Amino acid sequence: MSVIKKILNMDQRIIYLGLFIALAFPILSPVIVPVVIQDYSTQAFNFAKAIPDGSYVLIEGGNAAATHPQCGPGLTANIYHLLTKNCKLVFFSITAEPAYWTQVEIDDAIAKLPASVAKEKGVNWVNLGYLSGGESGVAALAADIRSVVSKDHFGTPIGDLPMMKDINSAKDFAAVFWWGGSEGSIPYGIRQLVGPYNLPMSGSCTTNEVPNYSPYVSSGQLKGLFGGIRGSAEYELLLGVPGPALAQAMATNIGGLYFLGLVLLGNILYLVQRMRGEK
Amino acid sequence: MMDMVWLGLVVGSFVSIGAYTVLIGDNPVSKVTEHLYTGILAGYTLAINWDFIMKNAVGKVQGGQFDFILPIILSLMLFARLKPEWIWISRYPVALTVGVGMGLAMRASVLSDFVGQIQGTLLPINSINNIVMIVGTITATAYFLFTRENKGPYKYVNQTGLLFLLVAFGVTYGSTASFRFELVIGRLVDMLRPDVALYTYGFLALVAIILIYGYTTKKIPWYKSR
Numbered sequence: 001m002s003v004i005k006k007i008l009n010m011d012q013r014i015i016y017l018g019l020f021i022a023l024a025f026p027i028l029s030p031v032i033v034p035v036v037i038q039d040y041s042t043q044a045f046n047f048a049k050a051i052p053d054g055s056y057v058l059i060e061g062g063n064a065a066a067t068h069p070q071c072g073p074g075l076t077a078n079i080y081h082l083l084t085k086n087c088k089l090v091f092f093s094i095t096a097e098p099a100y101w102t103q104v105e106i107d108d109a110i111a112k113l114p115a116s117v118a119k120e121k122g123v124n125w126v127n128l129g130y131l132s133g134g135e136s137g138v139a140a141l142a143a144d145i146r147s148v149v150s151k152d153h154f155g156t157p158i159g160d161l162p163m164m165k166d167i168n169s170a171k172d173f174a175a176v177f178w179w180g181g182s183e184g185s186i187p188y189g190i191r192q193l194v195g196p197y198n199l200p201m202s203g204s205c206t207t208n209e210v211p212n213y214s215p216y217v218s219s220g221q222l223k224g225l226f227g228g229i230r231g232s233a234e235y236e237l238l239l240g241v242p243g244p245a246l247a248q249a250m251a252t253n254i255g256g257l258y259f260l261g262l263v264l265l266g267n268i269l270y271l272v273q274r275m276r277g278e279k
Numbered sequence: 280m281m282d283m284v285w286l287g288l289v290v291g292s293f294v295s296i297g298a299y300t301v302l303i304g305d306n307p308v309s310k311v312t313e314h315l316y317t318g319i320l321a322g323y324t325l326a327i328n329w330d331f332i333m334k335n336a337v338g339k340v341q342g343g344q345f346d347f348i349l350p351i352i353l354s355l356m357l358f359a360r361l362k363p364e365w366i367w368i369s370r371y372p373v374a375l376t377v378g379v380g381m382g383l384a385m386r387a388s389v390l391s392d393f394v395g396q397i398q399g400t401l402l403p404i405n406s407i408n409n410i411v412m413i414v415g416t417i418t419a420t421a422y423f424l425f426t427r428e429n430k431g432p433y434k435y436v437n438q439t440g441l442l443f444l445l446v447a448f449g450v451t452y453g454s455t456a457s458f459r460f461e462l463v464i465g466r467l468v469d470m471l472r473p474d475v476a477l478y479t480y481g482f483l484a485l486v487a488i489i490l491i492y493g494y495t496t497k498k499i500p501w502y503k504s505r
Contacts, residue, residue, distance in 0.1 A: 016302050023460060027467050069465025070458075096327040097320070130327050132335075136376075139383045150342075151334045182458075191387035195395075208458035211451045218412065219399025221391060227454075229461045248464050255460035 002278065004269045015262065022258040026251040035249065040210075040217055041234035044202045044224025047175070048081055055174035056088045056167055058199075060138075060189060061102025067181035067206055068101045073245035074204055074232030075102070075179045079109035079125075081239055084117055088163050089125040090173070092149075094137060095183055099130035103153060112241065121154075122161040129153030135188040142170035142192050176201040186213050190221050204231060228252075285474060292470045292479045296486055307493065308486050415443040 051057065059078070063071045082089055091106065093099040106127060110119045118124050128149045131137045140148045145168050151157050158164050166172065176199050178189040186203045193199045200223050205213060207228030216222040226235055229252050232245035297312030332354070339347040353375065359368035400416045402409040421433075422440030429437050470479045 013302055019460075020463070023463055024467050024471065027464070027471050066462055066465070069468055070461040096324045099327060100323075130331055132328065132331050134380070136380050136383055149335060150338055155334070187391070190391045190395075191384060195387045195390045206458050207461060208451070208455040210454055211447065215396055215399065219395050221395050221399070228458060229464065244468065248461070248468060251464045251467070252457060252460050255464070256457060259456055259460075 002273075004273050004276075005278065008266065008269055008273070019255065019258060023251050023255050026254050027247070030247045031250055035230075035233055035237055035246070037234045037238065038227075038230070040214070040225040040227065041231050041238070042224070043217065044204075044226050044231075045235060045238040047200065047202045047223040048078065048177070051082070051085065051087060051175050053085045054087065056090065056172055057082055058170070058173045058176045058193075059089055059091045060176070060178045060180065060185070061091050061093045061105065062095065062098045062179055062181040062183040062185060063101045063105065064095070064097040064181055065101065068104070069248065070206060070229040070245075071179060071181050071204055071226075071232060072101065072105050072108070073229075073243045073248075074226045074235045075105045076108045076112070077232065077235040077239050077241060077243065077245075078177055078179070078204075079106055080112055080241060081235075083109065083113060083119055083124060086118065086124075090128065090163075090167070091125065091153075092128040092131045092141065094131050094134055094185055094188070096130050098181065098183070099153060103127055112243075122152075122156065123163055126161050126163050127153040128158075134185075135192060138188045138192045142197060144169055170197040170199055173199060175199065178203045180205050180209075182206045182209065184209065184212075186216070186222070190216060194221055202226075288469050288472065288475045289478045291466075292475055293482045295466045295470060296479070296482050300486055300490065303490070306490060308489060414439070419443045419447075 059075075061075060063075060079089065091102050093102050106125065113119055121127075128141075128145075129152060131141060131148060133140065133148070137148060145164075146158060149158060152161060170176075170193050176189060176193050178186050178201055180186045180189075180203060182205070186205060186209075189201055189203070194201050201221075202224045203213060203216075203222050204226040205228075207230065210225065210227035213222060213225055217225050226232060229245055229248045232243075233249035236243045236245050294312045294315060297308045298316070300306055301309040301313075332351075336347050336351050336354075340351065353372040356372050357369050359365035400413060402412060404410055404413065418436050418440035420440070421436050422444060427433055469475065
């Protein structure tokens with residue numbers, strides 16, 4: 001068997017091992033390279049920046065264990081950003097696992113905030129926790145929060161939370177941030193909040209879902225979009241609060257280069273093989 | 280007192296290594312982690328849903344909102360699926376759920392996914408981006424007109440549409456590969472944290488010993504047939 005054939009028929013486990021090393025190396029020896037900020041991230045950041053101080057903002061937290069490392073830092077930056085603007089935040093999750101991770105991201109943001117920023121539970125933010133029913137649940141929440149949620153994530157009755165005194169429907173919010181992770185749920189928000197209530201909305205999703213939602217940004221139905229680790233890193237950079245996403249974005253770049261190298265190598269060797277008349 | 284976050288990271292490191300061993304073939308360690316993950320997730324989902332029902336349905340009935348008895352009864356009807364003769368009972372809540380879901384989605388779909396997208400494409404022809412957007416949308420849509428024969432000027436429209444579709448598939452493929460990297464990176468960041476890394480290396484060595492020992496001695500029953 002020729003060398004070219006051996007390389008082309010290489011055991012895929014060797015490729016996985018190479019990928020593992022390529023991804024682990026930048027984490028063990030971090031190298032920060034300049035990040036070029038994408039238009040979608042700038043639009044989403046500017047949207048958050050333009051929200052009037054003190055407004056009520058609705059946030060769907062959809063990051064699960066798998067997507068928390070990539071989209072979690074972005075949501076943490078978002079919470080940090082909005083709380084420094086004295087916005088009142090209401091969180092909910094439409095799947096079970098993200099209900100826990102959303103609280104982790106809230107805690108991360110609060111730990112980073114300066115002492116001068118108000119961040120009291122029930123006064124500056126409320127986590128309604130898990131909301132059952134998927135898109136129907138979102139529609140019901142938008143129409144009447146108290147009809148679907150009677151207690152928050154910690155079991156406190158909604159009526160006992162000072163921040164919830166004046167709000168009960170989507171009409172009471174100034175903006176929505178939909179951190180959908182890999183739930184594929186951004187269209188729920190567009191259909192049930194943007195359309196019927198004319199609420200401006202920005203989104204975030206994993207990298208693989210960005211092509212699916214970019215038409216919504218082009219049409220103006222989404223005001224911006226943060227995609228995966230890169231989106232989170234860009235938010236941290238735009239906000240001027242460096243976090244874990246920036247270091248991880250570098251590892252993604254190395255992984256991408258490794259992948260690109262393999263694609264190029266495979267194609268070149270395949271062409272050489274064909275030119276030599278080998279099968 | 281032991282730091283629970285640290286403990287979670289150490290256990291997570293072991294489970295992740297166990298799950299990644301599937302790359303060298305299905306094995307007892309990967310099976311253990313697979314079942315562990317499925318069990319924990321099922322348990323957690325059950326607990327969260329139970330809590331939701333208790334807070335927002337049973338709690339409301341106890342508080343005097345008796346109209347919440349109806350959804351509770353409908354939910355219980357779903358369990359009729361467990362007995363084949365009673366399956367028909369469970370079809371009513373399923374039909375209601377599907378009907379409500381479809382109705383809600385369709386009500387807004389026309390505006391958001393159809394009208395909104397068409398409006399988003401009605402752009403002034405004053406920049407390269409806009410021209411690409413308009414040409415791409417029209418030709419890619421035209422590619423799916425199967426009632427027209429693919430010849431004459433339409434052939435070029437069709438081929439342009441195909442080109443745009445291939446570019447879109449390429450972008451999706453690249454994004455998916457990147458997403459998979461990000462999943463691994465997320466785990467590696469936790470596994471290689473200075474206070475967890477030593478345990479990660481230890482688990483790697485332990486898993487390697489178990490797999491090599493099992494394969495060479497066949498003392499682990501799972502390996503006997505391999």
